[in-house]
Structure formats: C-alpha cells, structure tokens
Amino acid sequence: MTVHLTRGTQPRPGHRRVTALLGRHPVGLALMAPYAAYLLLVFAYPFGFAVWMSFHDYFFAAPGAQVERPFVGLENYRTVLGDPGVRQAFGNILVFLLINVPLTAALALTLAVALNQAIRGRTFLRVAYYVPYVTASVAVVGVWLFLFSSDGLVNTLLGPLAPDPSWLVNETLAMPLIAVFVAWKQLGFFILLYLAALQNVPKELYESAAVDGAGAWQRFRSVTVPAVRPATTLVVIVATVTGANLFTEPYLLTGGGGPNGASTSPVLLMYQRGLEQGAPDVAAAIGVLLVVGVVALSMINRRLLERS
Secondary structure (H helix, E strand, O other): OOOOOOOOOOOOHHHHHHHHHHOOOHHHHHHHHHHHHHHHHHHHHHHHHHHHHHOEOOOOOOOOOOOOOOEOOOHHHHHHHOOHHHHHHHHHHHHHHHHHHHHHHHHHHHHHHHHOOOOOOHHHHHHHHHHHHHOOHHHHHHHHHHHHOOOOHHHHHHHHHOOOOOHHHOOOOHHHHHHHHHHHHHHHHHHHHHHHHHOOOOHHHHHHHHHOOOOHHHHHHHHHHHHOHHHHHHHHHHHHHHHHOOOHHHHHHOOOOOOOOOOOOHHHHHHHHHHHOOOHHHHHHHHHHHHHHHHHHHHHHHHHHHHO
16 A cells, blocks of 8 residues: 655745735735824824934025035034023923823823712713813813913912912913813823723722722722723823923913923924024924933833833
8 A cells, every 4th residue: 555645735935925024914914004104104204304404404495496405413413402492491391291291190090090980970071071182272272371361260269379470471380380281181081091991900809909908099009000000101101202292382371482481392492493493404403302302201111110
C-alpha cells in the first residue's frame, strides 16, 4: 500500500507579503484610512510646515510671488526665549493648568458618581451639565461677563468684599477665573467619560467593601478611584491638551490677554505675533515649543497616574 504524505497548506509568498503589509484584517485598515488621512492633512502637515517655518525667515507674501525665505537656524527660537511676553504667556498657561486640570478631574468624578446613583431628576441633571459644553463659547462668555464685570451680579452680591480691581481686570485673579470658567464649560464632557467608566465597575466590589464595613468615603477611595484610573488618565491628558490650546476665553473675557498680559496664552500670543504683527516664523517657533511642552507634560501625567 502506498501512503501519500501531503504537506499542510502553506500561504503563498505573495499572500504573506500582503498580510505583513495590511495585517490579518485589512478591512480595519480601510476603515481607519479616512481618519488617518484627516490626521495627516489637518495635524501632521500643518505641524511639519510650522517646524519648517520656525527655522526660516518666513513672512507673508502675495499669492504666487516668488520670495526668498532663507534658513536662519535657531534665530527664531532665540527671539522667542528672549521675549518676556512669551515667558509670561507660558507662565500663565502653567497657572491655568495647575488650577483647571485638578479641578476638572475632581469635579467630573464627584458629579459622575452622584449622577450614577438612582436619584430623582438624574436625566435632567446629566443634560444640564452637558449643555454648556455644546453651547457656543461666545454665548457663555457673555453670561460670565455679566456675572464678573466690575458692576456685575457677583460684585453686587459681595458688596464691600468684592475684589478691587475687579475679577477680569485683576492681574492676580484673571487667569484663575478663566481656569474655573473653562472647567465649568467642559465639565459635561468629562462627566460622560467618567459615567462610561463607572458602568464597568463590578457592583460586587462595592458589596464586598460594604460587607467589610467600609463607609461611603472608603468605598469611593478604595473602589471607585482605582477602578476608574484609566478614565482619570484620559481626563487629565485631554484637559491638559485642550487647556494648553486656550484662546477663545482670554480673547473674549479679558479683551485679548489683559490686564498687562496676565491672561495671555501661548496660542493667543501666536495669533498676535503671527497675524497682527506679521511675524509667522516667530509664531511658529512658539507653537513648536508649546507642542513639545504639552507632549512632555502629558507623558509625565500618564506615567505618574499609571504608576499610582
């Protein structure tokens, strides 16, 4: 009797190359392609062009005009680092982040835990917290101007306790107030992130903690906070990135970064240097430094949160 030995089916070399290039599920790559193209066109290309601008003597010219834009090396960066206004803007955004990010994470988690309970009017409260996030900034800025202007409602209620100068024209209080405003406006989005994370926390953990005699605060600290740590990492990083891109709020609330530049952000300064003063190469250098700083800060936050 003759026994025929057959080898197992082996993928052809061409098929192996296609699989190595596209992966086992090329449909996923096809679905990802539009967003990847969007990232390249809207983020990667502008950032690469900004890096190129920051190393050249770049200026605006008429469309179609052929002009020389010579390479200047680190000259734009030396100009930026030697500018007191730039240093002040980065200091302002650091103050903003130190107030806004912890406040946002703490309030969002606390309110998400409360809204995750079976309380009356829960749906209404969820919608109410989300409405400011989807409302145009110009509209909500008008409300805060009404509240915190020199003759606004808050100063009227405080009477002699009102700060002098008032909130938005006070060099010490302007940026902290903007940080609180942004935390309030974006709170609904971060509450939704925490609500989604809370849905995945097993109820058995709370029941076990209650059986062991843990009170509400102990259950929150020992069960809820560790269980939603990945969401906390996401909230902190997103709040850091969006906060570092602060522009609309100081532009509208304090008339373009006042008083005396106390609420100027790096992005607002890029607008002023690049468009109003006609120095886009300097503005590009500010932007590159801002991106590097935000990436470094986000990596530090992620490492600290994941380690804890």
